[in-house]
Amino acid sequence: MTTTTLATTHRDPHRAPRLRTPRRPSVARPRRSSLLTVLTAVVLxxxxxxxxxxxxxxxxxxxDLFSSFGLWFGDSIALxxxxxxxxxxxxxxxxxxFANTVLYVVVGxxxxxxxxxxxxxxxxxFDFPGKRGVFAVVIGAVAVPGTALAVPTFLMFSELGLTNTxxxxxxxxxxSPFGLYLMWTFATEAVPRELLEAARIDGAGELRTFFRVSLPLLAPGTVTVLLFTMVATWNNYFLPLIMLRDSDWYPLTLGLNAWNAQAATAGGEAIFNLVITGSLLTILPLVAAFLLLQRYWQSGLAAGSVKE
Structure with a gap:
């Protein structure tokens, strides 16, 4: 009998057996793509x-706007x-x-x-008759560009006497058909039916269930839709252009364009420096909104992508 066999035979029975340490699965590091890096830099x-x-x-x-290089400062800082x-x-x-634009964004x-x-x-x-038809209408409305509906909308509002208001x-x-479709898909995964049934069993009505149970779970999707609709309304140009004649109701997009067009009119004053400064002031609220709501926006886009 060999030495190895004797050692195995006379092993201490009270000694705990040595467990083999499981080998951890190695996760391959993602390869770096030079093409993707270049494309990202170009987009940036x-x-x-x-x-x-x-x-x-x-x-x-x-x-200085006409006497200096466009991407460098002039002789003096006049910000x-x-x-x-x-x-x-x-x-x-x-x-x-600016106040008009805020009004359109807050209410609209x-x-x-x-x-x-x-x-x-x-x-x-909720299940109800005609749900498939509603789905088809929403998808069709998403596919229709807003400019295609501008003239029919103007004619309808003209008949109602609401133009220039x-x-x-x-x-x-x-x-917002896209916002409706986005919230539809988000709510399908974000709000479990079991949670709604438990709230109803506890005696909560539909409104209380929505505001107390469902709405907090829909917060990421709500912020995502809010960002999209806010940007679309803030940058809206064509609809106010055909609807409004009184400059007192102009949004910023239409007002800055009117300032820019002054230089092409007879006797008009060229104020390109004010147009550029006004454009800078116009985008600051959008930048601030994206920076403040970015984490909600990212989580809203990623919600539902992982199935538990």
């Missing part, structure tokens, strides 16, 4: 160069003077346009988000 430059141009030229005077001149030009009409985009949340939740959690901009903004 494409996105940041216009912002850099806008920021740099907002610091220039009217004369504060340009901001003051923008806010006070023509009796402070820029402030009025806020209302569109609320209606999308209600409609998407109802379509996701804020309602002509707010009411069409309340309808």
């Amino acid at each position: 430059v494409y996105s940041l160069v216009p912002l850099a141009w806008l920021l740099v030229n907002a610091t220039k005077t009217q004369a 504060w003077d340009n901001v003051v001149a923008t806010l006070t030009y023509d009796d402070g009409v820029f402030v009025r346009w 985009a806020g209302g569109a988000t609320f209606l999308a949340v209600l409609g998407g939740y109802a379509l996701a959690k 804020p309602w002509a901009v707010i009411i069409p903004s309340l309808i």
Whole structure:
């Protein structure tokens, strides 16, 4: 009998057997793609160069805009003077346009988000006759561009006598087919039916169940729809262009275009430095909104992508 066999035979029976350490599965590190890196850099430059141009030229005077390089500063920094001149030009009409835009966004985009949340939740959690037809209508509405409906919308509002009023901009903004479809798909996975049934068994009504149970779970999707509708309403140009004639109801997009067109009119004053500064002030609220709500936006887009 060999030494190894004797050692195995006379092993201490009270000694715990040695367990083999399981080998951890190795996770392969993702390979670096040079092409993807280059494409990302190109997209980054494409996105940041216009912002850099806008920021740099907002610091220039009217004369420096034509005598200096576009992506570098002029002889003097006139950012504060340009901001003051923008806010006070023509009796402070820029402030009025800014207030109009905030009104359209709060009422229009806020209302569109609320209606999308209600409609998407109802379509996701309730069964009713004609649900497939509603789905087809929503998908068809997403595929139709807004410019194709601009003229019919104008004719309808003209018959109702609502043109040249804020309602002509707010009411069409309340309808967001894409937001409705997004909330529909999000609510399907974000709100478990078992949770709704438990709330109903406890005696909660449908409204209380929605506001106390479902709405907190729908917060990421709600913020995502709010961002999309807010950006669409804030940058809306074509609808106010055909609906509004009174400059007192102009949003920022239409007002800045009117300032820019002054240089082409007979006897008009060229105020390109104010147009550029006004454009910079216009995008600051959108940048702030994206930075503040970015984490909700990312989680809203990723929700439902992993099935438990």
